[in-house]
Amino acid sequence: MTQRSGENAPDWLADAIAQANIPTLACVLVHLTGDRGWVEGRFVPTRTRGLDDNDDGGLPDAIQAEIRTAALTAIADWFRDGRVALVDPSDDLLVEMMSVSLGETIPPDYAAMIRHELQLDGGEAPEARSEPAVAPPPGFTALIIGAGISGLCAAIQFAAAGIPYRIVERRPALGGVWFENRYPGAACDVPSHLYSFSYAPFQWSRYFAGSREIHAYLEDVADRYDVRRHIRFGVEVTEARWDEVAQQWQADVVDADGARETLTASIILSGVGAFNKPRLPNVQGMDRFEGPSVHTARYPDAGLDLAGKRVLLVGNGASAMQVAPAIADQVESLTIVNRTPQWVAPFPKFQQTIPEALQRLLQTMPLYRLWYRLRLSWAFNDKQYDALRQDPTWDGQGRSINAINDAHRRGLTAYIESELGERRDLLPQVLPSYPPFGKRMLLDNGWFRTLARPHVELVTGAVTEVLADGVVTSDGATHRADAIIWATGFDVVNLLAPMRVFGIGGRELHRDWDGDDARAYLGTVVPGYPNFFCLYGPNTQYGHGGSLISVLERQMHYVMSLLRQMFANGVAVVDVRREVHDAYNAKVDETHAGLVWTYPGVDGYVRNSKGRIVVNNPFRIIDMWRMTDTADLSDYDVTYGADAPAMAAAR
Structure with missing residues (x-):
């Protein structure tokens, strides 16, 4: 958890505290003062309803005033000396604080995730990683395809690990869908503070940001982490091939002028996304219309x-x-x-601006921002999961x-x-x-x-x-x-198309996937395609909530865990074992069979032409969080590099 010290209380702080979220302030007070009484007795807020932030906690004015007065004093002291009385709360207390602040019981098994999201273990911040650094072997390089959110996420983690990388981006600018979507009213339906990298906060102007502000945020992140100089814009990958002899990838690219080139890399990470192929209906006369x-x-x-x-x-x-x-x-x-x-559900803070003083509190006081973000995540998290389960005894008449x-x-x-x-x-x-x-x-x-x-x-x-x-x-x-x-959506089931990917023995990914039947272990790796990683791959989108950026961070958390083990053990190539991949996907399909998306009469873009759910993830977010926590090298067939014996001797 980041601390600050040596600063005087800013003059805007009183205004910020007067507008701050009461349940969030109470949690901050527990940390700053060490007094758990702020989440007990008369300070316990009412249950948070729907997507509302419950800013006043449902508490009487006098109780709210007491919390705000105490918070102003404690946070002002923190700005002066940076002291936090309770730096490392117990898991039990964290779960209790989260439960009280939301007005519902949070299961104990969420403790590790709460701790992680509060960055009490360093979180995903590259500069705060606790594992010992393991340098990649000489000549090891990464090619990232796409400079959208996925590509930026990968680039930041690669740079922190000392992995040389480059990004090719077919568009003239970074940002992916947030560069492309400029239609009137374009905005994100996930709260701004949740739709951002956990380690890269931003001074958002609105609770639900518009597309231009999100694009500005992504450009800011690229500059903050010095990513831009690694990007080649206007360059598209048409084909990628695994070279079994050289144990590296070859990627054919073409630029805006039609010039062709072949790039090589030890690993490829696809960050091409899913919502990048606009879909128009196949109807007569599409070119006949005379207006825009x-x-x-x-x-x-x-x-x-x-x-x-x-x-x-x-x-x-x-x-x-x-x-x-x-x-x-x-x-x-x-x-x-x-x-x-x-x-369609209501969201009370639609188009509401965040008061300037509150923006500054969120930007400069990590404890407040992280608790506010954590509370938001529950409304867009597993809170809704039970509503997805089919009850065979329930007669809902469809x-x-x-x-x-x-x-x-x-x-x-x-x-x-x-x-x-x-x-x-x-x-x-x-x-x-339909349900x-x-x-x-x-x-x-x-x-x-x-x-x-x-x-x-x-x-x-x-x-x-x-x-x-x-x-x-x-x-x-x-x-x-x-x-x-x-406004007819996108082709999201033909993942990675039109790029062609060839793996071991010349096998082709889209043939293995039978066109639109994409499958991957943890939505990330596919057997027969060594050292190839896919962010926002099949079955990675949460249908009951969550932020895409949180999904990508966890996928990269897993990828980096795997890469660190590769480097430490002298492994040059990893290829996920077929039985591991197949068992995971069997569990995906089995779980989906009991959820709403396979219920009779329910249809949509998440299904492919075979009727299989290929977009949505069927598991609780906490389950995927655990599955992606630590990679197991035994899940992979491995090929050791030339320096592996020396590394083994050194250990």
């Missing part, structure tokens, strides 16, 4: 002039739900074509899968009804018939209120033909438009 017609991921940098225009928006996923409210005030009319309604899931359905239904107001006639079109969490739970940014506006029309169905001045939908109706925005 754009996919949200290819929205022009300068934007579109939609003032007074008839706009057609196709889709109703996260992108569509962000676009519609953002443009509704500009357009003459907005027609939304939607095939399947989505479950609309729910267990009692908890049904309670979510009732609560979300009531919320939708309240948002529609007098437009209850829209309820049959917007109320899903909550069957598709990714979306967060409401004014979607239903937008649908209820008089110049907005909701059409249930699909576009079947594009005309010069509009579209025809599956009900045979024609809808005139001056501009079309396609």
Whole structure:
């Protein structure tokens, strides 16, 4: 845990404490004063509901004032001398503090994860790693494909371990999806302080950041960790081949001018992501439309002039739900074509700015930021997992899968009804018939209120033909438009495509995966493809919550554990054993069979053409956290390097 010392209490601190989250302040007070009474008795807050931060803790004003007064004194003292009375709380106390601050029982087996997230063990910060450094062998190099979040995550860890690396990025700038997605209303539906590297805080301006601020954050991280000079922009990998004789990878790349080159590396790490191949419907006349017609991921940098225009928006996923409210005030009319309604939850801090003084507290007082982040993580974490489990005895008539899931359905239904107001006639079109969490739970940014506006029309169905001045939908109706925005998602099941990857004996990855049936051990490694690692691989996206960045950090935590063991033992090549890979994926499929995404009537982008769930991870986040904690070298077939005997003798 980072400490500070020798600073006077800043003049903005009183304003920050007056606006700070009460349950978080109480946890900070326990650390700073050593008095656990701040999470006992009259200071115990009410249960946190839904995605609300419960800023006042549900406590009387007088109790809140007492906590804030004590926190102002204790934090001011910390700014002066950096002292923390309780530097290393016990696991039992950490779990108790977390439970009290949220108003629910957190199981004891989360203690190690809580300690890690509070950086009491150093966390993922490269500079705080407790393991002894093991230098890579001479000539060992890494090639990272992609300079999005995955690529940055890998680069930072490689640099800290002394591994020479380079990054090739097909786009002209870093940031991945946050460089590409510039459509109106583009933002993240994970809280800003959770959607950031645990070791790289940022002074976020909003609780849920917009795409431009997230991109600025990623650029800041790249500069902070000196990553940018390692990136070659405008360079795309078309093919990667494992050279069994040289025991290295060869990667064919092409730049924006068409120049070709072959790069070599000891290991390849793919950070190409999944949401990078925009999907447009295969319908007649796509090139016939005479006005602007754009996919949200290819929205022009300068934007579109939609003032007074008839706009057609196709889709109703996260992108569509962000676009519609953002443009509704500009357009003459907005027609939304939607095939399947989505479950949508409220999030009270949508578009709210973080007061400047509170921004500074979050940036400069690690204990406050880490506890605030930890509390956020639970709402977007395993708290929801029980709602995903199918109860074979439950008769939900296809609309729910267990009692908890049904309670979510009732609560979300009531919320939708309240948002529609007098437009209850829209309820049959917007109320899903499948169980909550069957598709990714979306967060409401004014979607239903937008649908209820008089110049907005909701059409249930699909576009079947594009005309010069509009579209025809599956009900045979024609809808005139001056501009079309396609919010039709991405091809996320054909992972790594169109890049071709060849492993041992010339085997090809996409043939092994039968196209869209991707499988990997821990979503990271595939047998027959030595020294090849994939971040955000198959079955790594949590369907019940979590932050993608947390997933990537854990994958890199595992990769670095494996690499350190390789270096320490003189191992040059690792190839995950087939039986280890197959047993893991059998467990993935077995667990999925009892969850909501395989329930009859539930469909979506997480399934491939064979009906298998290839995107979502079926395990609790704590389970994956443990699985990725320490790599087991015996899970791999290994090839020792030339210097292995000398290293063994030295040990």
